[in-house]
Amino acid sequence: MKKYGIAIHGGAGTILKSLLTTEKEFEYKKALEDAIHAGETILNKGGTSLDAVEKAIICLENNPLFNAGKGAVFTNKGKHEMDACIMNGKDLTTGAVTGVSNIKNPISLSRAVMEKTEHVFLSGEGAMDFAKSINSNFENDDYFFVQMRYDQLQKAKETDSIILDHTVDGFENGEKKFGTVGAVALDIHGNLAAGTSTGGMTNKKFGRVGDSPIVGAGTYANNTTCAISCTGNGEFFIRSIVAYDVSCLMEYKGLSLKEACDIVVKDKLVKIGGEGGLVAIDSKGNIELPFNTEGMYRAKKSSTEELFIGIYK
Amino acid sequence: MKKYGIAIHGGAGTILKSLLTTEKEFEYKKALEDAIHAGETILNKGGTSLDAVEKAIICLENNPLFNAGKGAVFTNKGKHEMDACIMNGKDLTTGAVTGVSNIKNPISLSRAVMEKTEHVFLSGEGAMDFAKSINSNFENDDYFFVQMRYDQLQKAKETDSIILDHTVDGFENGEKKFGTVGAVALDIHGNLAAGTSTGGMTNKKFGRVGDSPIVGAGTYANNTTCAISCTGNGEFFIRSIVAYDVSCLMEYKGLSLKEACDIVVKDKLVKIGGEGGLVAIDSKGNIELPFNTEGMYRAKKSSTEELFIGIYK
Numbered sequence: 001m002k003k004y005g006i007a008i009h010g011g012a013g014t015i016l017k018s019l020l021t022t023e024k025e026f027e028y029k030k031a032l033e034d035a036i037h038a039g040e041t042i043l044n045k046g047g048t049s050l051d052a053v054e055k056a057i058i059c060l061e062n063n064p065l066f067n068a069g070k071g072a073v074f075t076n077k078g079k080h081e082m083d084a085c086i087m088n089g090k091d092l093t094t095g096a097v098t099g100v101s102n103i104k105n106p107i108s109l110s111r112a113v114m115e116k117t118e119h120v121f122l123s124g125e126g127a128m129d130f131a132k133s134i135n136s137n138f139e140n141d142d143y144f145f146v147q148m149r150y151d152q153l154q155k156a157k158e159t160d161s162i163i164l165d166h167t168v169d170g171f172e173n174g175e176k177k178f179g180t181v182g183a184v185a186l187d188i189h190g191n192l193a194a195g196t197s198t199g200g201m202t203n204k205k206f207g208r209v210g211d212s213p214i215v216g217a218g219t220y221a222n223n224t225t226c227a228i229s230c231t232g233n234g235e236f237f238i239r240s241i242v243a244y245d246v247s248c249l250m251e252y253k254g255l256s257l258k259e260a261c262d263i264v265v266k267d268k269l270v271k272i273g274g275e276g277g278l279v280a281i282d283s284k285g286n287i288e289l290p291f292n293t294e295g296m297y298r299a300k301k302s303s304t305e306e307l308f309i310g311i312y313k
Numbered sequence: 314m315k316k317y318g319i320a321i322h323g324g325a326g327t328i329l330k331s332l333l334t335t336e337k338e339f340e341y342k343k344a345l346e347d348a349i350h351a352g353e354t355i356l357n358k359g360g361t362s363l364d365a366v367e368k369a370i371i372c373l374e375n376n377p378l379f380n381a382g383k384g385a386v387f388t389n390k391g392k393h394e395m396d397a398c399i400m401n402g403k404d405l406t407t408g409a410v411t412g413v414s415n416i417k418n419p420i421s422l423s424r425a426v427m428e429k430t431e432h433v434f435l436s437g438e439g440a441m442d443f444a445k446s447i448n449s450n451f452e453n454d455d456y457f458f459v460q461m462r463y464d465q466l467q468k469a470k471e472t473d474s475i476i477l478d479h480t481v482d483g484f485e486n487g488e489k490k491f492g493t494v495g496a497v498a499l500d501i502h503g504n505l506a507a508g509t510s511t512g513g514m515t516n517k518k519f520g521r522v523g524d525s526p527i528v529g530a531g532t533y534a535n536n537t538t539c540a541i542s543c544t545g546n547g548e549f550f551i552r553s554i555v556a557y558d559v560s561c562l563m564e565y566k567g568l569s570l571k572e573a574c575d576i577v578v579k580d581k582l583v584k585i586g587g588e589g590g591l592v593a594i595d596s597k598g599n600i601e602l603p604f605n606t607e608g609m610y611r612a613k614k615s616s617t618e619e620l621f622i623g624i625y626k
Contacts, residue, residue: 092552092553092585093552094551094552098436098522099436099437099439117519118548119519119521119548120522120547120548120551120552121521121522121523121527121551122519122520122521123412123436123437123520123521123522124412124436124437124438124520125437125520126412126518126519126520126521127519127520129518129519129520130518130519205439205442205443206430206432206435206439206440206442207435207436207437207438207442208432208434208436208439209433209435209436210434214434214527214528215527215530215551215554216527216529216530216554216557217528217529220554234433235431235432235433238407238433238434238528239405239406239528240405241528241529241533241554241557244529244557244558244561245557248557248558252561252562252565252566253565253566272405
């Protein structure tokens with residue numbers, strides 16, 4: 001049987017063991033395991049990396065623990081504006097959305113943009129008009145109401161801060177976390193895929209777009225090199241075109257996936273103040289989960305490797 | 314005196330000599346010359362590449378001949394939704410906007426995003442809220458009404474086509490043109506800058522975002538390599554991360570600007586069906602203006618080279 005593999009993340013940041021209760025830690029690990037399992041089941045049966053990535057991200061979007069889908073943070077206006085992107089490494093097709101509200105699974109809407117339009121990237125009201133035209137799954141505001149996220153917004157508003165990150169248990173515990181979920185996979189047909197989904201920043205204003213829906217920045221897949229999904233302070237990831245940079249270092253400089261990831265995440269990003277990490281898989285099934293923060297919710301599993309779940313350094 | 318240079322474009326496409334009247338050709342050449350002159354005057358006096366790029370693009374945005382600013386095409390809903398991006402090669406800072414209406418000069422709004430916010434990319438209503446907060450120059454719908462653009466929309470609606478390109482004299486003459494304007498420059502301080510501005514596609518729906526405001530796709534600048542501004546069918550430019558690809562081929566593979574541009578525009582883009590071109594300048598002042606279509610409105614001038622203005626192959 002040919003090799004397959006999948007890796008996922010649920011955000012990076014100042015995630016310290018001292019800040020998570022045993023119960024919370026268990027909840028996160030269970031959520032990551034369920035998402036990996038959902039994706040791996042597809043790959044194991046000979047399904048596509050695109051299906052595995054979408055399915056794993058749907059699991060994370062449906063879980064209020066993560067800042068994507070149901071758990072998306074509140075904007076300054078008390079709304080949820082979500083971004084997502086998916087890319088097929090086989091033919092470099094891709095679809096992305098930014099600033100969509102009330103969409104249950106933005107990752108699936110991204111896939112519809114890729115497969116059902118001649119476009120790559122749709123935004124705001126227009127993207128939601130498209131979602132209606134294809135009968136996407138909508139949910140009302142109640143579905144997206146998560147008390148912890150609402151409390152975060154109130155705290156952010158009190159200090160008039162635009163919060164680039166979000167926390168697990170509120171700000172008071174000092175935890176800093178970049179809320180995004182993502183997945184990358186290699187299927188037995190040799191095809192790579194990557195996807196990313198996020199609720200952005202608590203208290204964000206001005207229709208800010210982060211790196212998640214930007215092809216080459218937060219998300220990239222190319223069968224000749226690798227598939228990448230990023231999480232971090234998006235502005236720095238956009239300026240560094242992080243995902244495509246890893247791919248170019250492999251393709252043009254002949255670096256291994258590990259070498260390329262280490263240069264981009266632990267050297268280049270650090271130099272400009274970029275905090276976060278990424279999950280990556282190459283065309284041979286090698287998996288890397290680099291980050292330059294205290295922690296990153298992450299997991300991986302392949303046809304030759306046991307399940308790994310990590311939270312801290 | 315140290316070297317400086319500037320190059321601009323006003324869109325690429327099926328621009329054939331047989332399709333342009335002598336008078337129209339003169340008008341285009343005059344507009345390109347005026348824009349180059351405005352930018353070069355700044356560089357010649359020791360000004361920054363960022364100022365030169367912004368000024369040249371403002372000239373093109375204010376001219377109804379080009380699909381940006383005043384001449385922006387109509388969306389399906391009869392509105393003008395514009396995108397723009399600017400990048401500073403000195404420190405890799407950048408600013409971009411998508412889906413903004415009634416903004417006289419989107420390139421200047423992009424620059425304000427770069428210089429006055431902690432963000433990189435703002436969209437739609439949010440971006441316009443930001444514009445209001447900094448007293449950007451707004452214009453009413455009348456300012457953006459150009460009869461020729463309105464006629465294009467009616468024709469596009471009649472055939473229910475989402476037009477990826479726009480024409481000079483309407484569709485009937487068969488001309489296909491990707492409407493975007495852009496500029497790149499090197500100043501005597503050794504700093505590179507790039508900018509791009511567009512009105513998108515006639516009859517566009519769903520808040521479609523093209524490559525122009527995407528850092529790495531339509532616009533990129535890095536002092537260690539080059540500055541790039543693209544024009545073409547944006548979806549292919551996004552998938553290929555065109556601008557950063559040229560930069561990576563130079564940085565990681567050691568190619569010259571010309572070699573990198575030729576590979577990306579005349580080989581890689583052609584293979585996936587990407588039509589268009591770009592203007593590029595490297596840190597030594599070399600300028601390239603490659604395109605894979607019948608023509609591209611373009612011009613260049615440097616401290617060591619005379620003015621060049623081109624339209625056809």
